[in-house]
Amino acid sequence: MKKIVLFLFFCEIFCFSFAQNETNVSNGIENIIEDLSTNSESEVDYTQLFDELSDYLQNPLNLNLASREQLARIRFLNELQVENILNYRTENGDFLTLYELQLVEGLTITDIQKLLPFVSVKTQTEMKFPSAKNLFTRGNHTILWKTIFNIEREKGFSEVLDSIRNEKPNNFYLGDQYRHYFRWEYRNKNFIRAGITAEKDAGEEFFTGTQKNGFDFYSAYFQINDFYYLKTLSLGDFEAQIGQGLILYPAMSGGKSSMVLNIKRNEQIITKYSSTDENKFMRGVATTLTFQKFKATIFFSKKKIDGNISLYDSLENEIKEFSSFENTGWHTLPKELETKDAIDEEIAGGNLNYRGEKFNLGFSALHYQFGSSLKKDVAPYSQFDFQGNNGWNASIDYQAMLKNIIFFGEAAIDKGKNPAFLNGVLLNPAPQVSFSILHRYFDKKYLALYGNAFKENSKNANENGIYLGTEILPYKNFKFSAYFDTYRFEWLRFQNYSPSSGFDYLTSLSFQPTRRLNMEVQWKQKVKFENETIDSLRIKVPSEVNRKNFRYQIAFTKNKIWKFTSRLEISQYQKSNFTAENGFLLYQDVAFIAENQKFAINFRYSVFEATYNTRIYAYESDILYSFTTPAHYGKGFRTYLMFQYTPFSFFDLWIRYSMFYYTDRKVISEGTLSEINGNIKSDFKIEVRIKF
Numbered sequence: 001m002k003k004i005v006l007f008l009f010f011c012e013i014f015c016f017s018f019a020q021n022e023t024n025v026s027n028g029i030e031n032i033i034e035d036l037s038t039n040s041e042s043e044v045d046y047t048q049l050f051d052e053l054s055d056y057l058q059n060p061l062n063l064n065l066a067s068r069e070q071l072a073r074i075r076f077l078n079e080l081q082v083e084n085i086l087n088y089r090t091e092n093g094d095f096l097t098l099y100e101l102q103l104v105e106g107l108t109i110t111d112i113q114k115l116l117p118f119v120s121v122k123t124q125t126e127m128k129f130p131s132a133k134n135l136f137t138r139g140n141h142t143i144l145w146k147t148i149f150n151i152e153r154e155k156g157f158s159e160v161l162d163s164i165r166n167e168k169p170n171n172f173y174l175g176d177q178y179r180h181y182f183r184w185e186y187r188n189k190n191f192i193r194a195g196i197t198a199e200k201d202a203g204e205e206f207f208t209g210t211q212k213n214g215f216d217f218y219s220a221y222f223q224i225n226d227f228y229y230l231k232t233l234s235l236g237d238f239e240a241q242i243g244q245g246l247i248l249y250p251a252m253s254g255g256k257s258s259m260v261l262n263i264k265r266n267e268q269i270i271t272k273y274s275s276t277d278e279n280k281f282m283r284g285v286a287t288t289l290t291f292q293k294f295k296a297t298i299f300f301s302k303k304k305i306d307g308n309i310s311l312y313d314s315l316e317n318e319i320k321e322f323s324s325f326e327n328t329g330w331h332t333l334p335k336e337l338e339t340k341d342a343i344d345e346e347i348a349g350g351n352l353n354y355r356g357e358k359f360n361l362g363f364s365a366l367h368y369q370f371g372s373s374l375k376k377d378v379a380p381y382s383q384f385d386f387q388g389n390n391g392w393n394a395s396i397d398y399q400a401m402l403k404n405i406i407f408f409g410e411a412a413i414d415k416g417k418n419p420a421f422l423n424g425v426l427l428n429p430a431p432q433v434s435f436s437i438l439h440r441y442f443d444k445k446y447l448a449l450y451g452n453a454f455k456e457n458s459k460n461a462n463e464n465g466i467y468l469g470t471e472i473l474p475y476k477n478f479k480f481s482a483y484f485d486t487y488r489f490e491w492l493r494f495q496n497y498s499p500s501s502g503f504d505y506l507t508s509l510s511f512q513p514t515r516r517l518n519m520e521v522q523w524k525q526k527v528k529f530e531n532e533t534i535d536s537l538r539i540k541v542p543s544e545v546n547r548k549n550f551r552y553q554i555a556f557t558k559n560k561i562w563k564f565t566s567r568l569e570i571s572q573y574q575k576s577n578f579t580a581e582n583g584f585l586l587y588q589d590v591a592f593i594a595e596n597q598k599f600a601i602n603f604r605y606s607v608f609e610a611t612y613n614t615r616i617y618a619y620e621s622d623i624l625y626s627f628t629t630p631a632h633y634g635k636g637f638r639t640y641l642m643f644q645y646t647p648f649s650f651f652d653l654w655i656r657y658s659m660f661y662y663t664d665r666k667v668i669s670e671g672t673l674s675e676i677n678g679n680i681k682s683d684f685k686i687e688v689r690i691k692f
Helices: 002-016 022-036 047-058 068-072 079-092 098-103 109-118 162-167
Strands: 140-150 178-188 192-200 217-227 230-240 270-272 282-291 294-305 307-313 318-325 343-355 359-374 388-402 405-414 419-430 433-442 463-472 478-489 500-514 517-534 539-558 562-575 581-593 599-610 634-648 651-662 680-691
Touching (some): 022 047, 047 109, 047 270, 079 098, 079 405, 098 109, 109 500, 230 294, 270 282, 307 359, 318 343
Parallel strands (some): 318 359
Antiparallel strands (some): 140 178, 192 217, 217 230, 230 270, 282 294, 294 343, 343 359, 359 388, 388 405, 405 419, 433 463, 500 517, 539 562, 581 599, 599 634, 634 651, 651 680
16 A cells, blocks of 8 residues: 555655755755744854755764664654654654655655655665775865955954054954864764864964964864763763753754744753854863663863953962853953963763653762852842852753654753743644643753753743643645743843843744745744833833734746746844834845756845844855854845856865945944945955865
8 A cells, every 4th residue: 555655745845856966955954044043133153053954964963874863863753743753653664765754744845855865765774884994994075275365454453553453453453354264074973973173263373473373273072972881972062952952052042933832842862062152162072871771971171261350460470260151162362361271170960761662761969169269240130140169050851652643841040049941842733733831940040051052032031831732734735833932030131120021923824836846935023022221211121012014925946957046035123112114124145056056156136224132134155164144124135146166076176256235334343443445344264175
């Protein structure tokens, strides 16, 4: 029977299958990242996510051997889809062909199109760990170099006399305007991984002055995976993630987005670190061991991080106190160099996990210690923030499955015994309907410096909220997605000096009548409270802030060579009874991929007019390991043009030019070191990759 059904669906699926080339897939990864960055209001480094998906691109995941954990790493699959794939395999036996994905409940044609490049169907047995002889000889090396710089000269790069520079040292950058990035990676399938990353930001010195060793930041890792009972051994730089993020989770992780069912954190514990955030990672040793249904992870990290020094003992040559962490990673001015590697940081922790067929339970603990004591100025809203030089967290996390329902959650406490809870449910009552529900409660005093759970607030504290999401396939080729999130803050917050509440929701309707045409309409609204000063009383009172956003997008692909994407986005901001502010962004994308896959072009032209409050963020295609989501505000247009050239299988070249042209100003970023005397701000990027 299964064979007959497969035959009936064969023609339809054959129509939307496409060539599995790296250029197409890289574009696909970018689309996934854009979905995840729907609510982003900053440029987030998605290097780790890009690496995870690229791993499966180079070594597609065998659906007949894939574990729940491996499937969960494909971020655009939600937990229900992962379970449906596993259940289909259990009920029907091994996949005979990728065409069978059409028969898995909850997978639309669009989902399968995204999934195809990252999976395979093979009957071979599981790959074995390489022999000692082949351990470091049969792997693949990748070397990458990129340089980025602004074309217009910023004020901080002005050429001045040494006497003037010495008189006002923090008015001028120490280095030149170039940002350099180097990366080397070795991999023997997924068994052996090693790499080095180095970066120098614009304005930092390079092989001169305070940077005699060249780059401002160096990172390295070595990792062994799947060696008998050794699941992972990581030496050097790594990231660790536990449970649902109440005590520990990497800085880049999913939150609210148009992927409304992706609310559960995935289960991977230890991952290599190859990004360029200079503070938010671990450096030391970590290992995960597995035995039957148990998995144990332990890790230790010791490194220096940036901090603003407030008390220094010159007799003992020791930093006694610091006033805040410094997370920019910029060391372009003398005052910024004073913060570099100022604070010693030690982190130790572990997790013991039991996994049954339908039930998973984990116990975790984390301890952190600083070489100096954090003593910050306390405002009413920040009086419960972390102070001192050490702390700890402990938690229990779980997951349970009952037919087509998945329960998950985590409960945690901190050093002060303050609690935090998060519980969620994913259910699939019908093949065309899925729901997600999540409740979180973080005590106002709860402290988790390294936590990053699903939340509205900037940290895991002072929040009580409920999230509801749904995905419905009402008719063929249609998909309706929506979420509603309501939350309350029982204590004061920055820019809000009273307890408050808020809500936001998103609705999205997409229509894909053919494999080449896709349309989407999206509406988003957020209502929160912020301070408003009453001049007559000289007090600040809470005032309702209402943000609305409308988006319409249409994408059309022609002959697998040309792709056209048009988007209109309108935003509105209104505070209390003040006049509403409005903004809009309209852009046209054109992408070209040569038939021989050796040459590709991406072009965008956009026009915009918006206030700062109605600014619109739009994700852009970029060179490898660069992620650009610029804010559009003011009045003008933006454009970029990117070339990718692959003359040989082992060599890639990217060149990208982008530009803001403002019609409402003659000076950009006036009054700052980034000031440009003119109305044009443009940058140039060039990148080379060699594989052998």
